Amino acid sequence: MAASVVSRSSSSFDTFAYRSRPKVTIELAGQKDGLVNSYTTGDCIEGSVTVTAEHDTRFDEIEITFEGTSKTSVERATMPGRTGAYQTFLRLRQPLEPSAYPTPCVLEAGRAYEFPFTFVVPERLLPHACSHKKTNIHVERAHTLLPPSLGDPMLASNGKTLLDDLSPTMSCIAYLIHASVLRKPASATPAKSLASAGKKVRVIPMVDEEPPLNITDNEDGYCIRKEKNVKRGAMRSKLGRLVVKASQPKPVQLSPPDSATSDSVSSAATIHLRFDPVSDDEQPPRLGTVWSRLRVSTFYSAEPWGDFPSLVCPIVWAHMGRGSYTETVPLSTMCVALAQWTKHSPATSTTGSLGRCDSLQSTSSDESLAGPTACFAGGVYYTASVVVPITLPKSKAFVPTFHSCLVSRIYALDLTVSYHTPNANILTPSASLRVPIQLTCRPRAATLPKPTEVEITQQEVDAEFFTPRTVTSSTTVPESELFLVGRRQPQFQQPPEYSVIPAPNVPVLQTNMSPRV
Known part of the structure; x- marks a missing residue:
């Protein structure tokens, strides 16, 4: 009897909690009113997800992802109507420790729960993002590079000024931070989303220069x-x-x-x-x-x-x-x-063809x-x-x-x-x-590799360049020259990850070797 009461109470509790959906808000670090956050390759997207509920609500997981999607729409030529495609080429998931959730997993009424997240804009996509058939061997490398945001006037600039990015309405590339409150049912069915929210961001990745196109004089589409x-x-x-x-x-x-x-x-x-x-x-x-x-x-x-x-x-x-x-x-x-x-x-x-060319002028x-x-x-x-x-x-x-x-x-x-x-x-x-x-x-200037700086004291400079040196025919190096010899010889430093591996014992080559028995 008690079990049936508990079951009925739990069922009514779930129904009531489902009707009163929690509220999910996403805040980004450095967010300014009326502006859209923009990022490039290597930037950290930091922020937090805040979940509140009007009534006590049971949940199982808070899912926070950084997603990149591409959507197209094409007019059919053979029959009226449109066809299109939708692709999620990027999906990074923020891992949350079990200690970040309340115990038990119940959102108490009137209480705010904050979950921080951090994503790094990658340089490339995973290989499975481009698994279709290709007729050009260079296509996979190009398709696994991160594409820029495209097709949304609000994201064409900083969001304050609407700028045209010269793209049609039939194509769109978007990035967003997505957060969901999930509830896993008892059966093997997929988890249900009790509440979710998304926040768009603008991504303009770093793009290097590609080799110039090899175009002939009769190339279609171009005229050089x-x-x-x-x-x-x-x-x-x-x-x-x-x-x-x-x-x-x-x-x-x-x-x-x-x-x-x-x-x-x-x-x-x-x-x-x-x-x-x-x-x-x-x-x-x-x-x-x-x-x-x-x-x-x-x-x-x-x-x-x-x-x-x-x-x-x-x-x-x-x-x-x-x-x-x-x-x-x-x-x-x-x-x-x-x-x-x-x-x-x-x-x-x-005569001009036989004359010397400038050293800065290419031969081609x-x-x-x-x-x-x-x-x-x-x-x-x-x-x-x-x-x-x-x-x-x-x-x-x-x-x-x-x-x-x-x-x-x-x-x-x-x-x-x-x-x-x-x-x-x-x-x-x-x-x-x-x-x-x-x-x-x-x-960005902050991501460029900085040259390594080596500080040299005046004593080291004097010892290296102004100390008299003795020239002798003996093979024995004087003690006064040991410091200079050590400075002249390049020193090989092992990477930190290999410092724990002992160096192998290298055998000394002998001039007179007896045959092995």
């Missing part, structure tokens, strides 16, 4: 070299042929989140031009204006990418459950009318210059170079270049050069290029 005929007018004779070429510039290094540095986020691209006239008397065209624009492309898919996405065949992707979204951001407009052409005759070009620097055109006959030609600064506007939020299983982000630089011919044209002729460019994120 272009040739055009230069005419006196629309219906007039040809003056010559113009070549415009540019290589992949150095990456733009983004500052880490909440960085106090005032350095401008910029890089530079160099446009090399060459003009091959039809005759030695023809002069090169006068340059006009250079426009630069940043092309931002986001790729998303309902299935994991087996290879790196490219800018080709975006229409075919709709039948494969994939999509892309591209926006163009204007960067700069600069007048280059004062740019000077350098004349090269066959004699100077021959000629590859970045605009080569001769197909109609070049070996006569006079002209060359010029224009340096285009690349500075990202502060009105947009940019993330580093990355590739993940479902979402990727790449950047390209559009460069357009206009020129003027001797006779005025209705439309100003121009030549356009599209070169790839990377966006990286440098680490």
Whole structure:
């Protein structure tokens, strides 16, 4: 009878406790009102979870996790509707000692229970986060790097100013701290969540520079070299042929989140031009204006990418459950009318090729210059170079270049050069290029390796450099030189973890060895 009363009381207690859910709040260290906490690789995410209940509530476990998720949505091409994918690529769990829980595990009414947590933003993901099939051996390394937060305007900056991160609504990468109050039933069914809460954080990981892309002149999606005929007018004779070429510039290094540095986020691209006239008397065209624009492309898919996405065949992707979204951001407009052409005759070009190169000039620097055109006959030609600064506007939020299983982000630089011919044209002729460019994120200054400092006293300096030394033919080292000899010889120090292992006894090599019996 008593057992039935206890059972009935316990059942009614559980029902009543389930109806009055506990309240879970998450507080982050350094949290400011109206701002979103931002982190990068190696940062510690510290805070606490506070649980309160209006009535006594039984529980079994408090689960605190740091999660990273990716979500995509793609319009179907064959039938109306959408398809998508959801992936939890990161899940770090905060271990809690049994002593952190009250005894018994009951949340008393009106009492606050605080559980601290600490997470470290990792540099890489575990291998099982990218277990799909791949057609490129380098995909797994790229997919196991931590992707940045993407697709949430509140997380594009510090949360105080809404900035556009140039991503579509069909893709989203989010990080959050999640806390749950779990109750495990008596049966083998999964644990039930009595209450839960989540707090979003912004993560911009540290990204190193990758090797430049190997792009040919006829590469689809990019154009690093272009040739055009230069005419006196629309219906007039040809003056010559113009070549415009540019290589992949150095990456733009983004500052880490909440960085106090005032350095401008910029890089530079160099446009090399060459003009091959039809005759030695023809002069090169006068340059006009250079426009630069940043092309931002986001790729998303309902299935994991087996290879790196490219800018080709975006229409075919709709039948494969994939999509892309591209926006163009204007960067700069600069007048280059004062740019000077350098004349090269066959004699100077021959002697110049035999001359010595600067020690700071790479042996492959000629590859970045605009080569001769197909109609070049070996006569006079002209060359010029224009340096285009690349500075990202502060009105947009940019993330580093990355590739993940479902979402990727790449950047390209559009460069357009206009020129003027001797006779005025209705439309100003121009030549356009599209070169790839990377966006990286440098680490915090506190995480950079510091050089080891060795303090040397003045006595050691005097003993090392100003003490007279005796030169003798004897093999015996004087006692006065023992200190100097010891200082000159490099000393090998074992790592601390190997200090407990005794050094092996090395046998002495004998000159006269008797045969073993």
